[in-house]
Amino acid sequence: MTALHSASASAPVSDPVAPPPVRKRHPLSWVPTLYLAQGLPFYAVALVAGQMLKSMGVPNEQIARWTGLLGLAWAFKALWSPFLELAPSRRMAVVACQVIGGACLALVALALQLPMWFALCMALLALVALASSTHDIVADGIYIASLDAREQAAYAGWQGAFFNAAKFLSLGGLLILAGELERRLGVTSAWTTVFLLLGGLMALLGLYHVRALPATPRVAAQAGQNVQQSVRAIGATLVDVIQTFFARPGIWAAILFIILFRAGEGQIQSIGPLFLRDAREVGGLGLSTSEVGWVYGTVGTGAFLAGSILGGYFTAWLGLKRAMPFLIVAMNLPNAVFWYLSEAQPESLPLIAGALGIEMFGYGFGFVGVILFIMQVLASGSYQAAHYALGTGFMQLGFVLFRTISGDIQAALGYRDFFVWVLAASVPVLVLSRFMRIGPANGEPSAA
Template sequence: MKDNKKIRDPRFWVPSLYLAQGLPFFAVAIVANQMLKSMGVPNDELNHWTGLIGFAWVFKPLWSPFLELASSKKLVVVGFQVFGGLCLGGVALALHAPFWFAACMAMLALVGISSATHDISCDGLYIASLDEKGQAKYAGWTGTFFNAGKFFTTGGLLLLAGHFEKTLGVVPAWTISFCILAAIMVALGLYNSWALPTAKNAVTADTNAGAIARTLWEVIVEFFKKPGIWVSIVFIILFRAGEAQVQSIGPLFLREARHLGGLGLTTAEVGAVYGTVGTVAFVVGSIAGGYFTSWLSLKRAILWLILAVNLPNVAFYLLSVFQPTELSVIGVALSVEMFGYGFGFVGLILYMMQVVAPGKYQTAHYAFSTGIMQLGFVLFKLFSGDIQLSLGYQHFFVWVMLCAIPVAVLSQLIPMTARPQPEEAPAPQAVRAG
């Protein structure tokens, strides 16, 4: 009994749970782009395909209620951690197929669907297993270990891939890299099968697919009946206009040959500056942005937060103009950009929590909001490569900064507090960002 209690201690499972949430997400969002860049795929084509895979995170709220049909959240979490690991291993195998590109995209799509589904039960297990005090106590751990996934994939893994690209060649380098990711995910799944609390789903007479579908339809209808919801949707999507394009093209710009307007960095050098100092700057900026908004209030802070996300993109413009060779200079510029991104992105999270989500189905409507947030990222990512190839890197980064103008203007015209609901709803409860 003592051992069982120890296993249920959050210190033994929160880190492994959220590391497993972060690894596959960043493998699809960032690492796949770097792999495809090394394989010679053009910026527009690789962003088209990895952008389409991002739709898994857009639509995950639509199938999330049906996961309640499983006997426990732990079963779903562990199952998709192991399945996601096997799919990452499938990417490594696909690189050796004659039709390697199509095979890689198919396996990455499975990784995306698996990861998005895992996210739902991962957050649900966390909420169901901890009381409000525990949720608050370990909330910082969730973000820390999720971003540890980014630190590992875009830092350590890219450094390793860069080393093997030089010594073994591109295909063996990325085969090894994705095999490592696969092994870690499977190991996390096996560990979590031992460490995670069970978090059984409540089974009632009404728990069946038909009843869940009817409830889901009601939740969707109520979401789109919210006062001002279409303006809110436009605001959420536009908030990501510049940021999504920079996060998609920025790492590719670092890799691009200097005679084509890039900085000519190796895979390992991108890992050194983007996945290490860049990740740390993002985390510090996120914490600072939270305190800043808490001090000033969302209404008064929102314009500053939008500017924080977009103005540091001038760093990329300056890098494209001067094309410095010193890694330290590039690292400082990227740290400024990532700090601003982390600082300002808090504004979008709080807008969804405090303005869009409140009401009868607050938790579900927050999940819908995050899907719309991901839609904004995917839409602008899809066409970022086409725009960059049309404009060149310098003019592309000017375009990115101009993309901030519509959302900055809109932020001063729309309410920054929850609008009155059509009917009396329960008092809002705190919602944690996933």
């Protein structure tokens, strides 16, 4: 998961009437911390939880299934995003999401001490996912409502940088710390410490944002509407958004394309880190928790960011229609490095890091393809933001579906054949891309 498909995938609530400025807060006093707080629970659920479960001895198929299902919160968040207009204060809604998410992360640490720890952890992480996906919507709404177009562009880099800083902190710092603590304190105590730190950090960010975030009054209050009228109006708008989205020509082919686009990546992102941790006797590479943290938190993150930037420039230069086959190949062909690693089982950590850097670079380079496809083909007309949110919801749904089944497939095939299967899973979207109409039709983008 990245800044592109988390920070951009919501339908943010925007104010048509700007509140009267009292004392405008400098964006650098809240934009970096807001998007750090957006990224931390996302990566805690999507990545850190899987490494914790692996250390606790949970089988791969259960890790993939349950952490995959938690991603449904981000897939369906567009459905409740319009109703967040009813929040009396966006600032306090963001703070509430941060504090609730932080409290649930801290409770995960306590749940690890109990006999039914697995069920309790999954329930608490589900609450973290709901709080985090809701936070995405309201946080993006604050960003849009508080900054003009020039400021939005100026601080977009800070937005993306600190969302990815959360990934670096989670996969780098916290995973490395977990590995060191596992050696000194044992597995349970190590991960208890990590989740207490995550919970405490989220709580501190929430307390800071009570005063740091700018205030943006809700639309219903400005219009003088009561809650019942607002709910009816929002519900009617949501129905119209969904109807117009599915009325688009070729919409089902476009949805299938979006879902299949992440078929290989969804499985690699789930099983790849577990493969690195598993013992060599069962086909893994036998890396420690700390070594996985070093590889993904440093080389992997840097390669992904470089790939994302270059992929954007490449697509702008060539145009999305001509670039799309290259983007699909770039996103999927580097997955062959996992097959190579499973075949050769090298022991050199720099070699392993270099191979994973190639995979993450390709992932970042190719991922811009599906984002731009949704923007240019599906997000047009009167409901651009809402249709974009629905499109990215289907994108996340595809990721969740393939991630959820990946553990069972890997258990059945073994690592080597599983990585061959992942490469084969990328072929349908490449074939389907030849039939996708990418570009304007009758004055409006269409899917087919």
